[in-house]
Amino acid sequence: MLEKKLLKEVKENQWWKKEEKILVGVSGGVDSMVLLDLLLNLPAEYRPKVHVAHINHQLREISDEEEAFVMQYCLNHQVPVFTTTWSEGKEITSNIEQAARDIRYLFFHEIMGKKGINKLVTAHHRNDQVETILMRLLNGNSLQSLTGIQQVRAFGNGEIIRPLLLQKKDWLYEYAIERDIPYYEDESNKDLTYMRNRLRTKIIPDLKAENSRVEEHLLWFRDDLHISLALIEEVVRPKYEACVCFLGNAFKIDVELFMSYSSKEQHFILNYLSEAFQKEKDVSLSRRQQQQIWQNLLSERPNFDYPLKEQWYFKKDYQQALIYLKNKPSEVKDSFNVSLNEGKYLSKEEWFGFFEVDKYCIPQEITSWDKHEMTFSELLSETITVRKRLPGDRLILNEKGQKKKISRYFIDEKIATAKRDSAWVVKDQEDIVKWLLPFRESYLSIRDETAKIQYKLVYYYKKDK
Numbered sequence: 001m002l003e004k005k006l007l008k009e010v011k012e013n014q015w016w017k018k019e020e021k022i023l024v025g026v027s028g029g030v031d032s033m034v035l036l037d038l039l040l041n042l043p044a045e046y047r048p049k050v051h052v053a054h055i056n057h058q059l060r061e062i063s064d065e066e067e068a069f070v071m072q073y074c075l076n077h078q079v080p081v082f083t084t085t086w087s088e089g090k091e092i093t094s095n096i097e098q099a100a101r102d103i104r105y106l107f108f109h110e111i112m113g114k115k116g117i118n119k120l121v122t123a124h125h126r127n128d129q130v131e132t133i134l135m136r137l138l139n140g141n142s143l144q145s146l147t148g149i150q151q152v153r154a155f156g157n158g159e160i161i162r163p164l165l166l167q168k169k170d171w172l173y174e175y176a177i178e179r180d181i182p183y184y185e186d187e188s189n190k191d192l193t194y195m196r197n198r199l200r201t202k203i204i205p206d207l208k209a210e211n212s213r214v215e216e217h218l219l220w221f222r223d224d225l226h227i228s229l230a231l232i233e234e235v236v237r238p239k240y241e242a243c244v245c246f247l248g249n250a251f252k253i254d255v256e257l258f259m260s261y262s263s264k265e266q267h268f269i270l271n272y273l274s275e276a277f278q279k280e281k282d283v284s285l286s287r288r289q290q291q292q293i294w295q296n297l298l299s300e301r302p303n304f305d306y307p308l309k310e311q312w313y314f315k316k317d318y319q320q321a322l323i324y325l326k327n328k329p330s331e332v333k334d335s336f337n338v339s340l341n342e343g344k345y346l347s348k349e350e351w352f353g354f355f356e357v358d359k360y361c362i363p364q365e366i367t368s369w370d371k372h373e374m375t376f377s378e379l380l381s382e383t384i385t386v387r388k389r390l391p392g393d394r395l396i397l398n399e400k401g402q403k404k405k406i407s408r409y410f411i412d413e414k415i416a417t418a419k420r421d422s423a424w425v426v427k428d429q430e431d432i433v434k435w436l437l438p439f440r441e442s443y444l445s446i447r448d449e450t451a452k453i454q455y456k457l458v459y460y461y462k463k464d465k
């Protein structure tokens with residue numbers, strides 16, 4: 001039955017082409033083992049070229065055994081498999097579930113990049129969907145997030161697909177038994193310190209005692225909400241785009257235009273603004289902060305500056321409002337010395353490291369950030385200086401040693417002023433600019449491709465820095 005349901009969806013949705021490479025996240029549990037079996041047994045004209053990724057979180061005694069099991073299974077089925085072990089940094093994370101998730105997606109992303117794969121496939125199913133919606137509802141999350149897990153959404157350069165999202169967990173178990181599929185039972189699912197597990201084992205069964213179809217009803221609610229929000233989006237999104245503009249480190253709002261919209265439209269414009277904050281700056285605005293912005297926009301006071309959250313301020317200047325990042329001058333340091341095998345935060349959203357390749361190690365909390373890196377084979381200097389640019393700093397452009405002032409480079413490349421100010425100059429002890437972060441490397445630092453990489457400089461930053 002399950003294979004028929006999946007095939008129908010594969011045909012309808014055309015998630016992948018025949019023989020297209022996909023990466024499947026396989027934990028070794030029943031969901032992902034069933035997914036793997038289903039994918040490998042699709043009719044040839046719908047079957048993708050399956051690759052598997054497994055992350056050994058080392059959180060349980062049998063973690064190593066599970067990893068070996070997934071590897072052996074893939075070997076037996078001639079499926080390429082990539083594994084990694086999460087061995088460092090657990091002790092410094094407060095939310096281990098979230099950190100494990102970040103590590104997973106980072107690894108998926110890395111493998112997809114290396115192997116030229118654009119599609120990640122995971123085994124989320126209908127029960128995961130119900131639990132997610134309930135969890136978000138109980139936690140007071142946004143209306144948009146109550147539409148739960150999306151079956152397809154953007155991920156890295158491609159997308160993440162959840163082919164089993166409409167299938168019940170019971171059906172996966174039945175399929176596994178029928179086809180004698182081996183899997184590991186996840187013992188941590190019984191741990192009632194996690195909200196999801198309490199929902200699964202206590203609260204949802206209680207709700208089902210009230211109405212046995214409660215899960216179906218929640219999914220109806222989800223579908224209706226999804227459609228309603230899409231309709232609202234059609235009307236309000238163009239208005240949001242007309243009155244809100246993202247400037248890199250600030251959001252600019254046209255107050256007059258905002259005031260010309262109905263209060264219902266204003267409500268959704270603020271929701272979209274909040275989403276944009278999350279997406280662009282990784283900052284979540286509470287409901288109270290959203291209300292605060294709304295009141296400020298409607299306020300009759302023509303101009304004022306108001307602290308909103310951390311270093312974010314709301315500033316109104318007649319018909320224009322800005323939500324912008326104000327750096328406290330005392331917290332801004334503009335020069336750092338980084339020794340070999342050391343890393344430093346340059347700001348709350350940037351981290352710089354200098355390492356021998358085999359001693360490379362980064363703080364857990366930055367693993368999901370974006371990065372630039374530079375590798376080289378010879379140690380030119382035991383300390384690297386990272387600092388803001390100074391007048392006269394020059395880049396070496398080519399093998400002839402031709403130099404260009406950084407200020408000129410910015411003009412020629414039409415780099416916005418705000419971005420110029422956030423740039424870092426990386427120098428060695430010879431006082432040669434090796435790198436203008438995040439824009440370009442000096443010619444001298446461009447490595448010989450045949451030499452063995454021994455050292456690396458890495459710059460991690462939160463997206464859109």
Ligand SMILES: Nc1ncnc2c1ncn2[C@@H]1O[C@H](COP(=O)(O)OP(=O)(O)OP(=O)(O)O)[C@@H](O)[C@H]1O
Nearest residue numbers: 025026027031032053054055056101121122123124
């Ligand atoms: N250790 C792992 N290695 C590889 N893939 C995994 C691993 N754990 C989970 N996955 C993949 O992620 C899917 C979701 O797993 P799970 O429900 O445990 O995670 P979640 O944290 O609730 O979800 P998400 O990771 O999407 O936020 C699994 O069905 C599987 O495809």
